[in-house]
Amino acid sequence: MHELSIAMSILDIVRDACAEEGCSRVEKVRVRIGKASGIMADSLLFSFDCARSGAAAGATLEIEEVPVGGHCRDCASDFTVEEKYVLECPLCGGPAFTIDSGHELEVVDLEVDD
């Protein structure tokens, strides 16, 4: 539900990067969004299109959705799941797991005109 403020934060990061790199037109912004982050990709795309301006006025947002994944110490395996959460190791059912991915909210890179 707070995709608009996330879109604004992305655009702030893009604006700062453009000022630093001296680029005037951004074609594409690539972000990684974890499935457990609470952010809906569709809604973020819509918000980004509404909010984009300046050097990013014509930029498209490319979202890489990162599934929830982790590692189990009992069966020594890595796993990813469809759900937004893990209650037990999906492979052995054990409780001794750590979650390593699925909460990402990152700007990865920009494609700019030069």
Added chain:
Amino acid sequence: MKVKLVKKILAANDRIAEANRRLLSDAEVFSLNLMSAPGAGKTTLLSRTIGALGGKLRFGVIEGDIQGTHDAEVISAHGVPVVQINTEGACHLDANMINEILPQLPLEEIDVLVVENVGNLVCPAEFDVGEDAKVMLLSITEGDDKPLKYPLMFQKSEALIINKIDLVPHLDVSLEKIRRDAQGLNPKLRIFEVSCKSGEGMEAWYGWLQGRKESGSLHGAL
């Protein structure tokens, strides 16, 4: 041309949250971020808690609402300093809103600052505002499927207050399922079952809050 960044989208918010945390800890204020869906009982919990502990701890409150000053008026009747933030549509408080309003509070006269977040079970969990502890409420009228539907807030909170247990006889809801799923999502979660209406179960919460205030900010505890 490609410009590599790899920047956390919420880095700016987190920086301001860190500044708030430093300001509050320098003033020896312990802060709580109180979160829940609309109507779960945040303001009622706060009223009762201030009523019960107000003689021992000096409270201060920041009320976050999309609109209006109703909750701030309820709290202000207890004679504690309270400021209102209207988010004008935003579904959560962020660190900057807190940063801008902190100068309006007499921090040297406050032991425990409670931030009542905007009623919303999703967004507030994402935004650090500089609090020492996140506490959430779930009222049983919301249903026992909520932990697995909205896992993030359960994962980020230190304590879960299950409220409105006076309504158990009228509802088809399993407290056991709420507990089990919430604990599954967050094994360290402290869970309290209370009725802010009858007062049942509140002593355990008061005890935890006083103890937690003494330990202050547990950096990296979560």
